[in-house]
Amino acid sequence: MNNRLSVMIYLFFYVFEKGILRLGTNAMTVTSPTEINASLGSDSTIVLNCSFEKETGERVTQISWMKKNEMGNEYRKIVVYYQSYAVYNDPDMKKRSNSISFDDSSTSAILNISEVQCKDDGQYQCIVLYINSNGIEIGTKTETSVYIQVMAEIPEFSIQPANTTLEEYSAVNLSCSANVGRPGGMVTIWKRSISSDERIQLGSSSSLVTDNGNCSVYAQLLITYNLSRSDHGFIFGCTSKNRHTKDPAPSKEVGPRTILYGPSNIFFEMRPNQTHYYVKDVIQLTCISDGNPRPTFRWKFNSTDIMEHRKYTFLSGNATVKFTIQYLNESGNYRCYVENYVNEKYMIKNYSITITVKEQNIILKPIATESCFRDACSFIEKCYENENTAVCSKDIWRIISLIFITLSLILGMTTVSLCVLLKIQKRRKDYIKDGFNMGDGEGRNYETLGSRETHTYPSASQAVTVGLEERNYESLGNGMTDTYSSIDERALRDGEGAHYESLGRGETHTYSSIQQTVSI
Incomplete structure (x- = not known):
């Protein structure tokens, strides 16, 4: 019993020591590219570089590049590197690749794959086997993902039915298919407004079909979509892309679509908006409604059609009626009828409001x-x-x-003012006329007057000139008239008229005082 216990203790410490040594001495670092993206073609190359860093006392014995099988999780060897040479396990890879092995001066094992093919896509592993400082062989590995890039192609897209004008709530089938390329390809169906570039996603593909013969991945998507009025004027489309596709991705679109629907969302606007109205108030009723095609409007007051005439005025294509309340019996129900045709189907809705007319206090x-x-x-x-x-x-x-x-x-007052004005104007005309008829203006008759004769009066208020003769009056007494039968000087007598039959040339008659009897 004691011997068996001693053996078990020995084995335990032995395994523990070996494990500690193995874990503690596994210090080698192995690196390779995490991801490589390559294109198809003879000019394309995939470089798989497996590098290592060893500690003192460690020695690399073998490096292998392996590729994961397309089916399952197993890996197969492509090429094995030994110091200074390599051995291929894949004949096809040997034809279109070259290898650089490691040695004492190089710490890398490189596989250069040329003439990249679709089958080169996949998961690769680099495994490094080495002997640690304790003489134990240890293996460590690293993985590299290789992606063969294939451009996505323009998709095929269709809508059934293909009519561009459809009714609201109609169902349409949206179908999209495309070669989406590699890696991670997909198709997406979307819609957008004709006035916007923003795309609203309706669905994306979830199933892919891979064709390794031409390195293609095909995606297909079918959606049944129910149209609404909000889709009016919208464009529908499909996009094909993969992880490496840059915007704008290959797309195809159809549209826009015209969505027909009957009158809806009807409501009134009243101006002024009051609980009741009075005679002579002006009222404007506006009926507002959705609808495509644009609906028409007609009006009724109670059960009587409202027609446009002097009382009623229609505005905005009969959507607004304007009128003035004339009588108290215009209280009642005003109803708006909204109508249109959707694919030859007559659509109608109505909305009403009651107006109360009161007598103004x-x-x-x-x-x-x-x-x-x-x-x-x-x-x-x-x-x-x-x-x-x-x-x-x-x-x-x-x-x-x-x-x-x-x-x-x-x-x-206006009539009196006009009469006074006319009378004043008449007097002015008579005065002017008398001024031109002053032949006997001084109460004196002159039959002939000698040329250049001047009769001078020391005091006179008016001077009259006839031809070349001049008479000066400094003062004329009222009611005094002087009559002369000859050219001799005579005294002036009151009340006598001065009469001159003839006057000799060069004679001057001087009067010291003359009374005025004539108004000029």
Whole structure:
């Protein structure tokens, strides 16, 4: 029993020591590219570089590049590197690749794959076997993902039915298929407004079909979509892309689509918006509704059609009716009918509102007195008693009378002013006419006057010239007339008229005082 216990203790410490040594001495570092992206073609190359860093006392014995099988999780060897040479396990890879093995001066094992093919896509492993400082062989590995890039192609896209004009709630089938390329290809169906570039995704492919013969990945998507009025004017499309596709991705679109629907969302706008109205109020009713094609409008008051004439005015294609309330019996129901045709189907809806017309209250102005005995109302108001209180209200006939009297006074004053003005103008005309007929202006008759004769008066208020003769009057007495039968000087006599039959040339008659009897 004691011997068996001693053996077990020995084995335990032996395994523990070996494990510690193995874990503690596994210090070699192995690296390779995490991801490599390559294109198809003879000019494309895949470089698989497996590098290592060893510690003192470690020695690399073998490096292998392996590739994961397309089916399952197993890896197969492609090439094995020994110091200074390599051995291929894949004949096809040997034809189109070259290898650089490691040695004492190089710490890398490199596999250069040329003429890249679709089958080169996949998961690769680099495994490094080495002996640690304790003489134990240890293996360590690293993985590299190789992606063969294939450009996505423009998809095939269709909508069934293909009609561009459809009814609301119609179902359409949206179908999209494309070679989406590699890696991670997919197709997406979307819609967008004709006025926007923003795409609203409707669905994306979840199943792929791979064709390794031409390195293609095909995706297909079919969606059944129910149209709504919000899709009016929208464009539908499909996009094909993969992980390395740059925007804009290959796309195809159809549209836009016209969505037809009947009248809906009807409501009224009232101006002014009041609980009741009065006679002479102006009302404007507007009926608002959705619909495509654009609906038409007609109106009824109670059960009577409203037609456009002097009372009713229609605006905005009959969507608005405007009228003035004339009578109290215009209270009632005003109804708007909205109509259109959707694929030859008649669509109609209506909306109504009730308007109440009230008699406008007369605004009364209370008076401080308790009766109309002492009338405190103005001239255009009349007074009456209401519950022992005197009130004033406008008297329309007094107002009309006041206006008539005012207009009559204005007309009378205007007539008098015109008569006075005409009389003044007539006097002015007569005065001017008398001025031109002054042959006997001084109460003196002159039959002949000698040329260049001058009669001088020391005092006269007016001078008259006939031909070349001049007479100066300093002062003429009222009612005084001088008559001369010859050219001799004579004294002036009151009341006599001065008469000159002839005057000799060069004679001058001087008068010290003459009374004026003629107005000039």
